[in-house]
Amino acid sequence: MNRNIIIIGEHHExxxxxxxxxxLDFSRALGSPFPEIILLGxxxxxxxxxxxxxxxxxxxxxxxxxxxxxxxxxYQKALLEVLRxxxxxxxxxxxxxxxxxxDLAPALAHALQAPCISSVEDIEESSFVRSIFGGKLQSxxxxxxxxxxxxxxxxxxxxxxxxxxxxxxMRIVDVSVxxxxxxxxxxxxxxxxxxxxxxxxxxxxxxxxIGKKENLSLISALASLFPRSALGxxxxxxxxxWMEYRHQIGTTGQTVSPKLYIAxxxxxxxxxxxxxxxxxxxxxxxxxxxxxxxxxxxxxIVEDLLSFIPVLMEEYTHxxx
Amino acid sequence: xxxxxxxxxxxxxxxxxxxxxxPPWVRPSPATVFRMNRFDEFALEEALLIGERFPxxxxxxxxxxPSRVCTTIRKALEMGxxxxxxxxxxxxxxxxxxxxxxxxxxxxxxxxxxxxLTGIMSEDTMHCQVGQYLGALLVLxxxxxVISEEISPDDARVVVEREIESGRRQAFLVKMPVVLTIQSxxxxxxxxxxxxxxxxxxxxLETCEAEHLGSPAFRQKIAAIRYPDAGKKGTFIxxxxxxxxRELLSILHEKSLLSWR
Ligand SMILES: Cc1cc2nc3c(=O)[nH]c(=O)nc-3n(C[C@H](O)[C@H](O)[C@H](O)COP(=O)(O)OP(=O)(O)OC[C@H]3O[C@@H](n4cnc5c(N)ncnc54)[C@H](O)[C@@H]3O)c2cc1C
Ligand SMILES: Nc1ncnc2c1ncn2[C@@H]1O[C@H](COP(=O)(O)O)[C@@H](O)[C@H]1O
Numbered sequence: 001m002n003r004n005i006i007i008i009g010e011h012h013e014x015x016x017x018x019x020x021x022x023x024l025d026f027s028r029a030l031g032s033p034f035p036e037i038i039l040l041g042x043x044x045x046x047x048x049x050x051x052x053x054x055x056x057x058x059x060x061x062x063x064x065x066x067x068x069x070x071x072x073x074x075y076q077k078a079l080l081e082v083l084r085x086x087x088x089x090x091x092x093x094x095x096x097x098x099x100x101x102x103d104l105a106p107a108l109a110h111a112l113q114a115p116c117i118s119s120v121e122d123i124e125e126s127s128f129v130r131s132i133f134g135g136k137l138q139s140x141x142x143x144x145x146x147x148x149x150x151x152x153x154x155x156x157x158x159x160x161x162x163x164x165x166x167x168x169x170m171r172i173v174d175v176s177v178x179x180x181x182x183x184x185x186x187x188x189x190x191x192x193x194x195x196x197x198x199x200x201x202x203x204x205x206x207x208x209x210i211g212k213k214e215n216l217s218l219i220s221a222l223a224s225l226f227p228r229s230a231l232g233x234x235x236x237x238x239x240x241x242w243m244e245y246r247h248q249i250g251t252t253g254q255t256v257s258p259k260l261y262i263a264x265x266x267x268x269x270x271x272x273x274x275x276x277x278x279x280x281x282x283x284x285x286x287x288x289x290x291x292x293x294x295x296x297x298x299x300x301i302v303e304d305l306l307s308f309i310p311v312l313m314e315e316y317t318h319x320x321x
Numbered sequence: 322x323x324x325x326x327x328x329x330x331x332x333x334x335x336x337x338x339x340x341x342x343x344p345p346w347v348r349p350s351p352a353t354v355f356r357m358n359r360f361d362e363f364a365l366e367e368a369l370l371i372g373e374r375f376p377x378x379x380x381x382x383x384x385x386x387p388s389r390v391c392t393t394i395r396k397a398l399e400m401g402x403x404x405x406x407x408x409x410x411x412x413x414x415x416x417x418x419x420x421x422x423x424x425x426x427x428x429x430x431x432x433x434x435x436x437x438l439t440g441i442m443s444e445d446t447m448h449c450q451v452g453q454y455l456g457a458l459l460v461l462x463x464x465x466x467v468i469s470e471e472i473s474p475d476d477a478r479v480v481v482e483r484e485i486e487s488g489r490r491q492a493f494l495v496k497m498p499v500v501l502t503i504q505s506x507x508x509x510x511x512x513x514x515x516x517x518x519x520x521x522x523x524x525x526l527e528t529c530e531a532e533h534l535g536s537p538a539f540r541q542k543i544a545a546i547r548y549p550d551a552g553k554k555g556t557f558i559x560x561x562x563x564x565x566x567r568e569l570l571s572i573l574h575e576k577s578l579l580s581w582r
Pocket of ligand 1: 134206207208209210211233234235236237248249250251252253254264265266267268269270271272275285286287288291303304305306441442466
């Protein structure tokens with residue numbers, strides 16, 4: 001099947017984002033190994049050229065002086081200048097499910113009168129698989145005929161690509177869009193300094209399941225068993241003020257890959273697991289046997305952490321025999 | 322100022338849901354407990370904080386769903402919303418982000434809201450779409466993942482920061498009316514106060530039939546609902562809690578992750 005697939009690429013500080021390369025694998029799975037890639041930016045010619053070389057895909061660079069700073073308004077206008085004329089042939093426009101992808105996709109779908117399906121993890125014939133209810137269930141969604149706008153979950157497809165036989169073609173479309181209703185005021189780094197998470201061999205993380213702030217002492221006690229350990233947290237725990245945001249792990253926090261990660265009372269939302277799933281060994285303690293965290297864990301312990309951690313500590317300090 | 326906050330009722334645990342096949346979706350059972358979508362608690366709290374800064378602000382809390390969602394609208398009144406709106410759909414049915422937004426837009430279109438707030442995502446369907454669609458349908462700017470806002474009501478300017486990957490932030494200047502989708506952590510949602518609980522008890526909700534408010538396009542449908550593949554799961558450590566603790570310790574020793582005391 002020859003489907004016309006368009007990928008919206010992302011780049012950050014002069015490099016193409018891994019999610020963009022994953023979209024190529026997604027496109028291959030849909031039957032089109034060489035989709036068209038659209039990049040937006042200001043004077044990023046060599047980046048676009050290089051992408052066409054590396055992937056063998058046709059790259060369209062939408063170039064505009066204001067496109068160096070992202071805004072939904074600018075990017076949507078710029079994309080529609082390129083996308084509108086060819087709705088007929090396009091089967092799918094795919095973004096990564098990032099802060100740019102989920103921001104833009106619905107409005108773009110609306111403008112193209114296309115359905116919008118977000119955080120797609122897999123393809124099944126002409127339907128798309130996505131998690132619902134925090135990953136406890138999956139839905140298979142079938143769009144109406146015609147183009148569909150998708151956001152694809154980062155990490156669901158592979159960023160690896162065999163080098164192509166020949167380089168793809170790169171073309172430049174100059175646009176003169178300028179901010180009107182949404183004026184970008186710049187970007188700044190996270191306020192939260194690293195909390196030793198990256199140097200740690202072992203990270204013990206707390207989720208909302210610890211119940212209250214006072215129970216953090218259990219998590220610290222568990223962490224103290226390991227020499228080079230640090231404390232992590234889910235976003236929920238930081239939002240509740242139980243731990244500082246610098247401990248937060250996940251898409252909007254830190255990405256870590258320690259030797260051992262112990263998740264205590266964390267449900268396993270994709271935004272959390274994307275920040276820790278590359279840990280060498282993952283242990284999860286959760287009272288719910290169906291918690292999504294267990295699907296990324298090597299060892300699953302279905303227990304109430306409030307009673308289990310004390311038992312574990314006891315067994316460690318006073319081993320039998 | 323007039324603020325609309327969109328709140329969704331979600332089930333506390335999907336375990337209690339019953340699977341339907343025609344059409345495929347999930348339906349609550351008598352055991353299902355409902356609550357407000359957590360991200361919407363932050364959106365509502367932000368509206369209440371804006372209301373405290375600008376006296377005279379009206380805060381309307383709106384939810385789309387069957388009659389069960391009225392308990393969550395009432396919860397919003399208890400937290401301090403001034404007016405509750407129920408856009409009623411008859412049955413438990415799946416709505417895409419676009420479908421939900423077109424119902425809300427049908428209601429909100431001519432109401433003169435200065436701000437429309439939603440959560441960033443609903444915990445059940447996890448679309449991350451409704452706010453963005455509201456912006457598109459009502460032709461208003463929409464900023465997603467908002468983690469701070471500063472309003473100057475005199476010239477209707479709002480400076481917002483949105484949180485992106487790794488905690489980085491992008492700032493924008495927009496003019497009201499605007500749609501903001503609120504990220505968790507922007508504030509600490511409050512508990513209802515006794516006076517608001519009492520006030521909410523006697524307050525009527527405004528009800529509109531969703532079908533009179535615009536026709537969802539229904540551009541997608543659910544073909545199946547299922548449990549994720551259990552094959553990918555790791556080892557479940559068995560036994561009573563003491564046996565599990567011993568087993569876990571011996572795994573940690575074997576892997577040299579822990580030394581014997
Ligand atoms: C754009 C966006 C970005 C996000 N970024 C991040 C991010 O970077 N990091 C992040 O973590 N989240 C992030 N989130 C939020 C994420 O979606 C979840 O809401 C969050 O991770 C949930 O935290 P939790 O697992 O601690 O809480 P919950 O989901 O409430 O889970 C609590 C768990 O504890 C278990 N439990 C309860 N009691 C016990 C007990 N006594 N013993 C054992 N287990 C128990 C429960 O079974 C449940 O599984 C983001 C969301 C969005 C929309
Ligand atoms: N049925 C609903 N009623 C009211 N608001 C909703 C409804 N569904 C979604 N929303 C709002 O839209 C936000 C994003 O939801 P979603 O796009 O479904 O992830 C939620 O946080 C709510 O604020």
